[in-house]
Amino acid sequence: MNGIEPGAVPPARAVAPFLVTAPLGLTIAGIALLAAEPRALGHPTTPPLLAAVHGVVLGWMTLSIMGATLQLVPSVLGGQPFHSRVHSGAALVACLLHSSGVTLMVAAFAGWRLPLLASGATLAVAGIVGYLLIVARSLTTARSRGPDLTSLRLAHILLGAVAAAGLALALSLRFGWFGVTSGTVAAHAHLGIVGWLGLAVTGVTYRLLPMFGIVRGMEPRFAGVVPGVLAAAAAGAFLIYAVDPPPVARLLLETALALVGVAWLSDAVRLYRRRLRRRADLYSRATLLSFGFLTAALLLAPAAAVLPADAHPFPGPALQVACGFLLLPGWAGATLIGNSYKIVPFIAWYHRYSGVAGTRWTPGTADLYSSRLAHAVLFLVAGGVVSGTAAALGSSLVALRLAGTSFATAGLVACGTLAGTFLVRPERRAARLSAGGTAAPAPRR
């Protein structure tokens, strides 16, 4: 039967913990912003902003991408899955190590406690190494030739690199191995945000946007070059920023990165416009919001790289912070929310109902969560991004705290609604209606 592995589905207990606990990273990032002092907005490397960035990128986004990769590579891209209890147990341990490490790191950054930072970074990196060992088999055996798999493979190589670089920075801060400068921090940030997060999100979008929106007969123009160029740009940025380059080098680098972003965005917008499923829903709204936030970030990025700290009306560091809000919880966050409410309810449905589907009534995936609450998550995050950007540009602590409140709340609601997809029992309501003489409701789509 075409050599397909019939059991190409990892166990829910291995995947769900990553996807369900991931939004708590957004919550702890929000709490870090809530506790920020007035000087927090002066530079992207102030302790509260470092705490928030690590909560968002390493907590929320990395855990989500890890869970999605464990699920999608075997079931969509044809990679060999893992079945054994040992592998599932190892995935759970990796998830626990990573999430506890990230929590310690966020607390350590927020209070600038270097021994705690070293411990948290060590735990988080141990979790990442464990995850990479588990996912390596699926990634190396997958059969897709598209940009999605190329991006994911490159992104995972760079995840290993950025984790090693981050651990070296954390241990250097603790033990004084080498001087940690704004250049080395920027190098690490570019490797993580462009090399890991950017590559993973752009690559997966090339697969998921046509899949969720149903796009037929359209080849994206830049799909063949974006993964390689983005990976090379991330590695180049790491090397260049590590030596504290002059403004002209930063301008060239950020303009080049912005052009890659424009190329990808033009592909994504064309795919979106050619979709056959045109219903306005959470996914379409999240996708549109993500496009808007990325456009704004791409427009700001070159100026943010070169303007000095005393520039008027917007100093360079303030623009960098604004770019961070637009790019991370904005572009990547909105994309992640749209994808999460497609992927997680389907995983829950598959593990709970596929065995009886066709023999009795089963709910649809939309019956497993509240669409209103999912929309609330999206709009809370979008509101937080707007508020955070305004806080950066206007040096407003009130706006920053508003962003923190929005993120903290959104993370809790997202965690609750995603966990609920594995717990709610719509079939009980259907059975009650049936017993009362009313026909079972049609599954919501």
Place this chain on the structure above:
Amino acid sequence: MMQLIIDNRGLEPPQPMVRILEALAALREGDEIVALMDREPRLLYRELERRGFQWEFSDGDDGPRVRIWREAHP
């Protein structure tokens, strides 16, 4: 021999899987289902195998489709 054609194109998961699994009950030996799909239904295969059905997937000019029939008794 009966051939049942199910057009699953444009449907959101898990509806394509549910429609195919619902149709299996009516399938007798020698009958087959041809399901028109938007993509390969990898996650369906475990259920087909568990319920004693065989399948063949193809992705030609007319789009992805999966042919399903009951396993022959030995």
